[in-house]
Amino acid sequence: MTSTTNGTAGGGPTNTWGPTFDPYDNTPELIPLRTAAQAGDWPAVRAFLTGLDSVDKLSTASSLLADLPGVENFLERAAAESPADPLPRTLLAERYVYIGWDIRSGARADHVSRDQFTQFHEWLRRAEQLLIEVCAEQPSYAPAWTARLMTARGLQLGQAEARRRYDRLHAHHPHHYRAQVQLLQQLCPKWGGSWDAAHGFARACATEAPDGSNSGTLVALAHIERWLDLDIGEDAAYMRGLPVRDDLRNAARVSVLHPAHRPDWNTIGAHNAFAFAFSLGNHWEYAAPHFAFLGDRATESPWHYVPDHRSAFLKSRKAALESRGGGTR
Amino acid sequence: MTTDLHEHDRDSGLAALTGLVSHTTTQHIPTLYAPASGNEITAGLFFRVGRADETLATAGLTHLVEHLALHRLGLSDLHYNGATANAYTLFHVTGSEEEVVRYLNSVCAGLRDLPMERLETEKEILRTEAAGRGGGPQQQMPLWRYGAQGYGLSSYNELGTRSLTPDQVRRWAETRFTRDNAVLWITSEQVPDGLDLTLPQGTRFPAPAATSALPTTPAYISGDDGHVVLTSVLRRSTAASVFADVLGRALFQDLRQEGGYSYSAEADYTPRDAEFATLTAYADALPQKQDAVVGGFVDTLARLRAGRIEQSELDSVRTKLLKMYDTPDLAAAALPSYALSLLLGHRILTPEQHRAELNAVTTQDLREVAREAWGNALLQVPGRGVDWAGLTLAPQHSQAAVTGTRHRSLEDDEVTLVIGAEGVSLLTPRGPVTVRYDACAAMTTRPDGARVLTGHDGFSVTVEPTLYRGVTPDRVAALDAGVPAAAVVPMPAREPDQIPQPRPRKRTSGPRSSGNGRSTWGWTTALWLVGLLAAAWGLLCGIITADEASATAPEWDAVTGVWILELPLAFATWKIYTARRQRTRS
Numbered sequence: 001m002t003s004t005t006n007g008t009a010g011g012g013p014t015n016t017w018g019p020t021f022d023p024y025d026n027t028p029e030l031i032p033l034r035t036a037a038q039a040g041d042w043p044a045v046r047a048f049l050t051g052l053d054s055v056d057k058l059s060t061a062s063s064l065l066a067d068l069p070g071v072e073n074f075l076e077r078a079a080a081e082s083p084a085d086p087l088p089r090t091l092l093a094e095r096y097v098y099i100g101w102d103i104r105s106g107a108r109a110d111h112v113s114r115d116q117f118t119q120f121h122e123w124l125r126r127a128e129q130l131l132i133e134v135c136a137e138q139p140s141y142a143p144a145w146t147a148r149l150m151t152a153r154g155l156q157l158g159q160a161e162a163r164r165r166y167d168r169l170h171a172h173h174p175h176h177y178r179a180q181v182q183l184l185q186q187l188c189p190k191w192g193g194s195w196d197a198a199h200g201f202a203r204a205c206a207t208e209a210p211d212g213s214n215s216g217t218l219v220a221l222a223h224i225e226r227w228l229d230l231d232i233g234e235d236a237a238y239m240r241g242l243p244v245r246d247d248l249r250n251a252a253r254v255s256v257l258h259p260a261h262r263p264d265w266n267t268i269g270a271h272n273a274f275a276f277a278f279s280l281g282n283h284w285e286y287a288a289p290h291f292a293f294l295g296d297r298a299t300e301s302p303w304h305y306v307p308d309h310r311s312a313f314l315k316s317r318k319a320a321l322e323s324r325g326g327g328t329r
Numbered sequence: 330m331t332t333d334l335h336e337h338d339r340d341s342g343l344a345a346l347t348g349l350v351s352h353t354t355t356q357h358i359p360t361l362y363a364p365a366s367g368n369e370i371t372a373g374l375f376f377r378v379g380r381a382d383e384t385l386a387t388a389g390l391t392h393l394v395e396h397l398a399l400h401r402l403g404l405s406d407l408h409y410n411g412a413t414a415n416a417y418t419l420f421h422v423t424g425s426e427e428e429v430v431r432y433l434n435s436v437c438a439g440l441r442d443l444p445m446e447r448l449e450t451e452k453e454i455l456r457t458e459a460a461g462r463g464g465g466p467q468q469q470m471p472l473w474r475y476g477a478q479g480y481g482l483s484s485y486n487e488l489g490t491r492s493l494t495p496d497q498v499r500r501w502a503e504t505r506f507t508r509d510n511a512v513l514w515i516t517s518e519q520v521p522d523g524l525d526l527t528l529p530q531g532t533r534f535p536a537p538a539a540t541s542a543l544p545t546t547p548a549y550i551s552g553d554d555g556h557v558v559l560t561s562v563l564r565r566s567t568a569a570s571v572f573a574d575v576l577g578r579a580l581f582q583d584l585r586q587e588g589g590y591s592y593s594a595e596a597d598y599t600p601r602d603a604e605f606a607t608l609t610a611y612a613d614a615l616p617q618k619q620d621a622v623v624g625g626f627v628d629t630l631a632r633l634r635a636g637r638i639e640q641s642e643l644d645s646v647r648t649k650l651l652k653m654y655d656t657p658d659l660a661a662a663a664l665p666s667y668a669l670s671l672l673l674g675h676r677i678l679t680p681e682q683h684r685a686e687l688n689a690v691t692t693q694d695l696r697e698v699a700r701e702a703w704g705n706a707l708l709q710v711p712g713r714g715v716d717w718a719g720l721t722l723a724p725q726h727s728q729a730a731v732t733g734t735r736h737r738s739l740e741d742d743e744v745t746l747v748i749g750a751e752g753v754s755l756l757t758p759r760g761p762v763t764v765r766y767d768a769c770a771a772m773t774t775r776p777d778g779a780r781v782l783t784g785h786d787g788f789s790v791t792v793e794p795t796l797y798r799g800v801t802p803d804r805v806a807a808l809d810a811g812v813p814a815a816a817v818v819p820m821p822a823r824e825p826d827q828i829p830q831p832r833p834r835k836r837t838s839g840p841r842s843s844g845n846g847r848s849t850w851g852w853t854t855a856l857w858l859v860g861l862l863a864a865a866w867g868l869l870c871g872i873i874t875a876d877e878a879s880a881t882a883p884e885w886d887a888v889t890g891v892w893i894l895e896l897p898l899a900f901a902t903w904k905i906y907t908a909r910r911q912r913t914r915s
Contacts (some may be wrong), residue, residue: 121717128717136631155717158620164588165624 019298019313023064026268026297030064037065040074042088049087055142056214059178060265062143066094079130086134086141093134094147096127100154124154135168142176145169149182153191162186175209177266180218188225198222206251212262216255217270220248220277224302227280239281248277249286257289272299279316284323291317292324342677343667349660349679350667351519356526357508361668365516365661372429372515373421373665374436374526377672378505381415381537385477385770385783386816387497389455389487391418394502396451398439407432415480416536416602417672418506419665426521433513437526440506445495452490459487466556466709467609473550473723474560474707476542476787477770480601488771492818507531514668516661536602536673542724542786543707549720552709554619557626559610559709561702565600565675567686572698573598573608574646576633580612583629590618590625603674608702614711623710627718634703636696643692650687654680726760727788734804736797739831746790746797748804750811753782753790764790766811776822778805782812793829856902863898870895 024031036044045065052058065071072095078088100123103116112120128151134144145165152162166183169176180201187193187201202218209215223244227235238244255261256270271290278287294317303309343352343361350363358374365371383390395411395418402409409422409432422432468484475481508528515521539562552558563569577596584591596610614622632638656662659680670677678686708720716722733749747754752765764784772782778794792808794800809817870891877883 125717125719129719132627132631132718133635136628136635137637139632139637151717152624156713157624157717158712160590160618160621161624164590164621167588168628 018310019296019317021298021300021303021309023299026299027265030061030265033061033065034068037068037071037074040070042074042078045074045091046078046087049091054264055173056177057265059143059146059176062091062094062147063178065091066098071095072099084137086138086144089130089134090141090144090147093127093130094143094150096123096130097147097150097154100124100127101150104154121155124151127151128155139168140172142169142173142179146176146179146182149179149186153182153186156192159186159192159197175205175213175215177214177217177270180205180215181221184218184221184225188222189229195226198225206254209255210260211254212256212258212260214255214264214266214270216251217266217273219251220273221302223248224273224277224280224305227277228305236280239277240283241281245278245281245283245286248274248281248283252286252290256293268294268297269299269301272297273302275316275320276302276305279312279320282319284316284320287316287320288324291320343671345677345679345682346660346667350664353520355513355520355524356528357530358511358513358526358528359671360513360515360520361664361671362515362517362520363658363660363664364518365658368425369423370426370429370515370517370521371421371423371661372433372513372517373419373668374433375512375514375668375672376418376506377416377510377534377536378418378501379414379416380482381480382505382534383482383489384815385482385485385488386818387489387493388482388485389452389489390493390498390501391505392455392487393448393451393490393493393498394418394440394443394506395420396454397443397445397447397498398436398502398506400444400447400451401439402432402435415483417669426517427523429515430521430523434523434525437528440502440528443499443502445499448493448495448498452493455487455490459490466553466611466613467558467560469550469552470558470560470609470707470709472542472787473548474543474562475540476785477783477789478785479537479540481540481542481787488773488818491773491820503529504531505534509533512668512672514664516658516664539601539605540785544724545721547703547706547708547720548723549708549710549715550723551714552711554616554711555614557612557614557619557622557708557710559608559626559630560707561608561705562601563598563606563608563698563701563705565604565606566698567678567683568690568694569606569608569698569701570598571643571646571650571687571690572633572695572702573610574649575638575642575695576608576610576629576699576702578642578646579629579633580610580626584612584622584625588618588621588625590614590621600669600673600675619711620713623712623715626708627715630699630703630706633695633699636692636699638692638695638699640692643690643695647687647690651684654684724786726757727754727763727786730754730756730761730763731765734799736799736804739796739798740833746792746800748792748800748808750807752811753792753808755790762788762790764788766813769812769816771816771818772808772812773818773820774809775820777828778802779823779828780805780808782808796829796831859898860902863895863902866891866895866898 020026024034033045033048036048049058049061052061072092075088075092075095079092082088100120103123104112104120127147131144131148131151134141135148138144145168148165149162152158152165162183166179169179173179184198184201185191187198189195199222202222205218206216223239227239230238252274256267256274261267271293275287275290275294278284278290298309298313300309303313306312346352350361352359352361354360378391380388380391392413395413398420399409399411407422407424407428409420409424412419412421420433420436422429424432470484472481472484477485506528507530508526509531510533511528513526563572573596577594580594580596584594591612591614594612596608598606598608600606610626612622612626663680667677669675706720707723708715714722731747731749731752731754733747736746736748738744738746743758745756747756751767752763752769754761754763764782768785770783770785772780774780778800780792781789782792783789792800792805794805873891874888877885877888
């Protein structure tokens with residue numbers, strides 16, 4: 001895509017208020033979608049989404065839409081009114097997934113109550129049944145398969161089933177970034193996978209994708225997941241290690257730092273993943289180009305993995321940019 | 330020797346077969362015949378009686394009659410056999426005309442006068458046969474759909490091989506193996522001379538009505554690892570039989586060729602009675618792949634239901650089915666199917682009509698069948714359930730429990746057996762299992778007092794006096810008095826070491842693990858430490874404030890100072906709390 005996102009060429013704006021984690025601030029092109037959704041204006045939402053020129057954009061936009069409280073009301077009406085249209089059912093299903101996940105994560109996760117799990121699963125089942133239909137009708141419909149990776153995980157349908165879903169999607173969209181991010185979660189030990197599977201998948205995503213694709217970011221995301229799982233002390237040592245640093249550096253080179261990279265709606269998230277991962281290992285000089293691109297444009301993920309994500313971002317950015325021999329302003 | 334067909338058979342479309350298949354009656358038995366090339370002829374004698382006509386207590390009755398009727402034929406080189414299915418019994422033979430005549434005459438002579446001196450031996454043979462047969466992955470499906478009656482009985486052992494009396498067996502032969510409940514077919518130019526198929530007069534029994542043990546469909550049950558099985562009930566039609574082949578090919582394509590999750594993947598269509606057929610679909614699964622087989626199975630069915638059926642999928646199945654009309658002895662080859670239709674009262678299609686129907690099947694028709702198949706489906710899956718795909722777990726417990734004497738399990742404190750005036754219940758933490766005496770399909774009895782009661786709905790309660798407190802001979806007698814005599818099946822005594830003894834008591838297992846633990850213990854510890862410190866300092870601040878307030882000259886500067894120190898502690902607590910929460914997200 002040729003993006004009109006502000007500052008795509010790098011050196012994004014910084015301001016005295018510090019980083020913004022708001023996806024709409026970071027990608028103002030998405031603001032009309034939010035406006036339409038909050039007004040319950042289905043025709044406008046539909047027009048916005050059907051006007052997008054890539055499935056990656058559609059997937060990203062649909063996940064943002066699914067995070068807006070109350071959209072299920074107009075989506076339910078739209079799905080009922082257009083039973084043959086995959087779009088409203090898929091958006092509704094993804095919204096159900098978010099509702100369910102909010103119930104599950106709302107409490108302390110190690111003590112999610114039986115009742116919360118029941119409700120969580122109930123929402124996911126509602127979503128899944130819509131998605132089964134959509135995928136049966138439109139086997140190449142990426143947003144539905146991507147959402148089915150989330151239902152498969154939440155409903156604990158198993159590694160092989162999640163992989164089957166990804167493979168069905170992969171047959172039509174071999175480098176679908178959001179789906180790759182979802183499957184990576186499933187492949188981590190916390191969801192029944194293994195580190196071999198997670199790192200192996202991330203490596204495969206990176207090597208199979210064309211130069212400049214976001215898919216190389218999976219390598220960084222896998223290391224971040226590994227770091228998250230390690231005990232305090234071990235985690236920092238892991239990220240400081242040279243093998244991880246080199247792995248990250250190679251992945252960044254073939255993806256978001258490659259000259260062929262064309263920024264899209266996932267680019268900001270991808271740079272944040274690299275910036276975060278390099279910062280965890282104090283590899284400031286490697287974090288620098290990512291921060292330079294980002295400016296103030298931060299993303300909740302992965303920064304929410306550290307306590308004060310705002311100051312962590314600022315601190316890391318400062319250290320990274322200073323390692324280049326001077327700040328930006 | 331030949332007369333007109335029975336009236337009910339005359340209306341069934343046999344006229345349509347004129348010029349293809351000849352028909353007559355042989356000693357009042359409707360007879361279809363058509364020539365085949367070759368020196369040998371094949372004949373079959375169908376009776377409209379089978380396993381579904383029995384009860385659980387008499388299960389095996391038809392099979393016993395079949396075995397006894399064939400006994401006098403003894404060992405011979407003749408290629409013959411008998412087969413007992415759910416809704417029919419077939420005696421069939423291939424050989425010279427004389428051999429076929431001798432076989433059929435012998436079968437009918439046997440049916441007229443069963444060799445009852447062989448009864449116990451044949452029972453033994455049937456028990457041995459059953460032991461060697463093994464269940465197969467589909468074994469449990471009929472009982473979950475139909476219960477322990479009618480078409481559900483094929484899930485069960487032939488209990489009748491324990492208890493049936495010569496009178497019961499003779500009576501069954503006299504009423505069910507009659508000339509009016511039979512159809513004969515022969516692959517020859519004319520009905521051979523010398524046939525003596527004299528059988529008693531009787532009535533044509535329609536196939537038994539289907540019972541239901543599934544309140545809601547589509548439903549699912551759990552089964553063994555490595556197998557996914559679906560059964561459904563379809564209205565019989567040409568489109569439905571085509572659908573079965575399309576489904577089999579689609580499963581093979583999706584699960585084996587594309588996914589590589591299965592080795593076998595297939596589907597089958599078998600008529601059940603005049604109106605309905607049973608659809609069975611099966612896929613095996615590698616242990617590591619079975620959740621993908623379940624998912625793929627669900628998706629393949631969803632695809633067909635959504636009508637995303639390629640014309641080429643339909644065409645290749647149609648071509649295969651049309652090929653069966655290429656056989657030179659078409660009429661002779663179709664005789665068994667015509668005879669069975671005549672017996673069950675199903676319409677008979679001429680080859681032209683069937684070809685025309687095959688050619689008229691559209692993908693839209695298949696979509697309708699796919700929806701019907703899903704609507705009536707019962708899916709057996711390994712591992713976790715499939716409620717996520719919109720299926721309902723088949724009932725695992727009875728609706729209600731009976732009241733009566735209560736007998737605590739000696740193995741599990743949470744399980745209690747109730748023996749009441751109306752039935753027995755096993756009370757478990759997850760729900761009761763009840764068999765009412767007036768709905769008891771069979772009760773097996775052991776001399777040691779053990780009883781196994783099975784209800785028509787398929788639920789079963791085992792009463793082992795050694796495993797429950799206070800199951801005295803009196804209580805067992807109460808049970809015996811409640812169950813209708815026709816349902817009682819005495820079993821032989823068990824060796825002492827076969828009588829179960831209580832195992833160590835079991836407690837309920839721990840809570841289900843959620844399977845997604847994450848490392849938050851560090852944050853939890855930090856939260857406790859900082860939180861306690863903040864709370865303790867807060868308390869101290871409160872005490873100091875109260876103390877100073879009651880003093881004559883309060884030092885408010887000092888009070889403010891200690892409160893200011895509380896602020897960072899409270900802030901740190903809050904930050905650790907939110908960080909810990911975020912870390913638990915995935």
